[in-house]
Amino acid sequence: MTFRRVFSKAYVSYRKVKDNAFNQRNLFYTNVLLSIGISTLGDLMEQSYEVHTKEIEKIDLHRTAQMGFSGSTAGIICHHWYNFLDKIIIGRSFSMVIKKLFLDQFICSPIIIMSFFATVAIFEEHPLENFTDELKTKFWILYKAEWMVWPPAQIINFYFLPTKYRVAYDNTISLGYDVYTSHVKHSKDYKRESKSTDDKD
Template sequence: MFNKHLFLTNVGISLTLSGVGDILQQHYELLQGDQQKWNHTRTLHMSVTGMTVGIFCHHTYKLLDSFFPGRTLKTVLKKVLVDQLVTSPLCITIFFVTLACLERSNVNTFVMQLKQKGWRLYVADWVVWPPAQIINFYFLPTRFRVLYDNTISLGYDVYTSYVAHEIPLEVEAEVCENTE
């Protein structure tokens, strides 16, 4: 499974755990009384974002290993730096592009979400991922990296669902003026 069908395995795991992260977040919202019933469409959308990000991550890890072969501390730190400075912002952008397409958001809403919510996710990303990726790049073979990422990511997926759906956008004056 982790050799012959690695791409499908990685994408399937990403899709599934992103959906599970949303289910956990919605369950919490239901328990808190913030939500009346489970939103199936939201879970589907979060799952699809997991799929698109999973596709990107599958190929990114292969590229990182080809550009930075080996597992020395210096090589691992280079991979972590590229992961945080390049891969992470691209994953967050892919997430919001996918969500905007699925929710049929207009460009202004997409840009505001990316700027406000994307930044919040990126800051959280710096807390979670550098230590996790040091372990990932130092100890694990490439074929297990997306699985490891998604296992760590389950908590991050819950937070991503919260940020994407529960934190209101701060409406910018420019957008309000354009709608008048």
């Protein structure tokens, strides 16, 4: 009985927290905080791997803070984007889901990638130059990865989930993608490729 009571109280507390987090009044803040948390965790995982492989000596918390801040812009954009999509395309038929999927990939995905590079560039020297250089050298790498990851994930998202859970679901998928994003952003290999391309020009 004691275990049942403890479990029952824990479950009731969980339901209260979930209901508060995902109600209309708090949903925006929940989505932004989730996105910040996942982007931060993704970078910490990537940096831990880089420490393990001796690519870097220790974890750079300044870099992690930048990546976490970039998650805030993704959270803001996705929160408003999903609300907008559900207002202009109403229903969950297969054709509606496919329409949402293509709008998401052709409109929202490029905006998210550009906002990522722009947000991180703010904290770097020569932000405008870094932003334009990284768009030229790394945008297509991330955009191609988007087409590998998100279409099947978003079919599930658009078909099965109510709007209020969409960003939370995104973040469960996004953890692996955020690790890759951090890798592309900070990898010396991509920097070398950029320089060699510039030298040829």
